[in-house]
Amino acid sequence: MDAIGPIEPAASNDHRFILVAIDYFTKWVEVTSHKSVTKITHQNSTAYRLQMNGAIEAANKNIKRILRKMTYNHKGWHEQLPCALLGYRTMARTSTGATPYLLVYGTEAVIPVEVEIPSLRIIQEAELDNVKWVRARYEQLALIDEKRIVVVYHSQLYQQRMARAFNK
Structure with a gap:
């Protein structure tokens, strides 16, 4: 956990x-905005988990960076937090080769543009009746462990590449 701020100018709230x-592991991020952080005590991480920093x-x-690009009125940044999170959660991370959304839910997110302009995936799911949709979703969730194993392997390769580059 970490706190960003103080942010100037303050949001409209x-x-x-x-x-x-x-x-x-999943790179899933949760954020909340606050007026102050007086009840939070700062503790440095131990040497065991330095990579978390x-x-x-x-x-x-x-x-x-996402908020800066989305916010035209600097006082409205708190209203853009949910959209910024959606953007962050649906972008593939280099270290895992997958999106945080995929690693948490076992399937890619349906982004708002896919609702307006249906993708092939959305069209195929819309044609399924409830029983077939539930069965397909269950199969996707059953594959989540396999997807996570692939991500662990990808992460290990990424860490090895980073270590080699650092040691040069």
Whole structure:
């Protein structure tokens, strides 16, 4: 967990801070905005999990960058947090080769544009009756462990490449 802020100017609801939490494996991020962070005590991470500092700092940087691009009125950034999270959760991470949404739910997210302009996936699912849709969804969820194993393997290869580059 980490806090972003104080953010100037404050949002229209007087919030100046964003509290960010990230799951190390899936890279799933949760955020909330707050007026102050006075009840949060700062604790440094142990040497056992130093890589978590990098993961949360990267998430902070990406969320700030997404918000900066989405916000025209600097005071309206808190209203854009849900959309920024959707963008963050549906972008593939280099370290895992998958989206956080896929790793949590076992399928890719239906993004708003797919509702307006149906993709092949949406058209195929719309033609299924309820029983077939439930069966297909159950099969997708059964494959989630296999997808996660592939991601673990991809992550290990990524860490090895990063270590080789660092050691050069």
